[in-house]
Amino acid sequence: MKKFLFALLIVGLCFLGWYLFLKPYDYLASFKVKTYPGVVNQSIKTWSNAIGNSKILESKGINNIIQEIDFKDIRYRYDWDIQPITDTTSSVKVYVTDLNNSFKNRLQILFLDTFFEKDVKNRLVHFNDNLKDHLANFKVVVIGQEKLKSSYVVYLPVETTQLKKAKGMMGVYPYLDNLMASSGIESNGFPFLEITYWNQKSDSIHYNFCYPIIKKDNLPTDNDVKYKEFEGGNMIKAIYNGNYITSDRAWYILLEYATKEKIEVVSKPIEIFYSNPNFGGEALEWKAEVFLPLK
Structure with a gap:
């Protein structure tokens, strides 16, 4: 039993070390959209251009985009991954990192509903609403x-x-x-x-x-x-x-x-x-x- 608890403790400490120091992102959001990856790609860039204090750092073809949002003491990096699921549906994953408060956010997310989480969710809801409006305006x-x-x-x-x-x-x-x-x-x-x-x-x-x-x-x-x-x-x-x-x-x-x-x-x-x-x-x-x- 002691060996089992010791092994469990080691695994827990390893996970905590990875989570706090090695994990390449602070927060992951994922959702599905009823359109093609290329349409999502261009919609992200249009949205980034429209919201201000945002820029596209890198576009790795149609499926991957790196975006940075910089406002007051906020500096977020969004790594977008867009993959087709069916002929007309795509999966969108957004790996978000707070470049100024990464360690603090990772620690607080374990115990609290943080401003960081709420802010990211609100921004992505705003993007998704914009995307839905856009999809309704062309065929x-x-x-x-x-x-x-x-x-x-x-x-x-x-x-x-x-x-x-x-x-x-x-x-x-x-x-x-x-x-x-x-x-x-x-x-x-x-x-x-x-x-x-x-x-x-x-x-x-x-x-x-x-x-x-x-x-x-x-x-x-x-x-x-x-x-x-x-x-x-x-x-x-x-x-x-x-x-x-x-x-x-x-x-x-x-x-x-x-x-x-x-x-x-x-x-x-x-x-x-x-x-x-x-x-x-x-x-x-x-x-x-x-x-x-x-x-």
């Missing part, structure tokens, strides 16, 4: 494989981030619109965005904002605009309804679809816009077709 339906026809286009290249994609479009849209109207260039379809570079860790993107036009001689020359043949080709397609600021959610949903169906794709999305945001209206009625090229 993506995957159509499957389709061939996108080629077209001759006038375009402007833009380098920005996913978060500022729509802002870049808003600057280019009227410029090309005015050029075409003043130069007699004939439109031959809806404007579209062609991603030429996408860094999924930093969210940096390069894209061409394109207008399909009727090809003819003596097209106006401009220091900024360019002309080319857009080749089109075999794609997987989705329909996106919602504000174009977050149309990149469809990119991730198409990537998940491609993985599930074992389709090799190139991570250079194409978005065709059928609505003009300058005319306003209900965002859920805005429509875009979103494509990923097949390899």
